[in-house]
Amino acid sequence: MLTTHRKQAILATLKQDGQVIAKALSETFGVSEDTIRRDLRELAADGLLQRVHGGALPSSPAVADFSQRKHISTTAKSAIARKAAELILPGQVAILDGGTTCVELARHLPMTLQATVVTHSPSVAVELVDHPGIEVVLIGGRLFKHSIVTVGAAAIEAIGHIRADIYFMGVTGVHPVAGLSTGDLEEAYIKRALAARAAEIVVLASSEKINAASAYVIAEAKAANTIVVERETPKALTKPLAALGIHILRA
Template identity: 45%
Template structure:
């Protein structure tokens, strides 16, 4: 098979499966892994895919502004949010990350439970105040207009003085191979800082997040307590994620 044919095959695989595993393709085509890696490198240089360890992924789409994400997988996010709220113990101090699933959680928080909510998101903070009697602690800092979350030096300084029971973490992608990822570097840094100040970190993974991958890693699976997925999500990756978490127990 000519190099041009191999490249077309690689792009077809990427479109069909959402990923390319170099060893598997090499075995399938009866060529060396070096040849496949060379093809992937050239395709990456042409801007047609993103090389990762062991293969390739599609070029990640730019992170959508938060206002454009409200209509994505709305019912799935609601189911994940309900499952997450059910984990909150009375009197707990929790951190709600910025994002549309945590915004759904904010609308579902119970009153009379003595909960304290810490958040870097003004939108989430206002929703918590509107829908519950929870105490609200805002993390100050510079507001990123794209994601509507505070960050930067002031936020990092404030985070170092906080402590919480559970961090409900929102990410762009949750994938067994590529881990927990997000599309903004500064957001990834803020998320790691928040996780370091919490006893537990719980990942929120509605259906459009499962199997997706973005450019910047957030945390390894070893650093999280649980992943909450949509109970109606039939994606086989959900079972692989559950196995990853249960294998540590």
């Protein structure tokens, strides 16, 4: 089998099964595991999958920059944001992550809500400027322009002084084994620090992020108390997550 055809078959198996195992692929195609690993490396370099120990998982399209992500799954993001907004109770301190879904969440907060929002996203903060009942705490630091969020030592230091009721986490990948992940190392550190300061963690995930993985791990999947998904997300994708004790909330 030609390399091109073998790679196409690998991607087809990945789409069907949600993962591929290098040893199984080598037996299927009658080639060495080194050959399969080379195929996986090249496919990963093209952004077509995410390599993990022993094989590969689907890669997430959500690692694009902020301006590109605004046009991905817009209907799903709006529905997820609207449902997530219902989880914030009056008087709570809520952390809103960076990312396009959290910007949508800020837009859906009722104008009667009295609460405090902590965020390292200038975009989220600007959305709440005219909200009469929400106090906004903006975490400072170096601006990571790819995602329009603050990162770095100053941000980590500020986060250490927060105690929040709930944290709405944006991710690029949610997988029952590979965990919660994102496409940037510094963002992963920030998200981990924010998660440590919240009593409850709610992950916002449109369907293309479920059963996908990115390069940098934030936490194991069961760190999430709740995952908000779009209503049409197949149960086959969410069942392994629910089996971990995570509440799956459909928008």
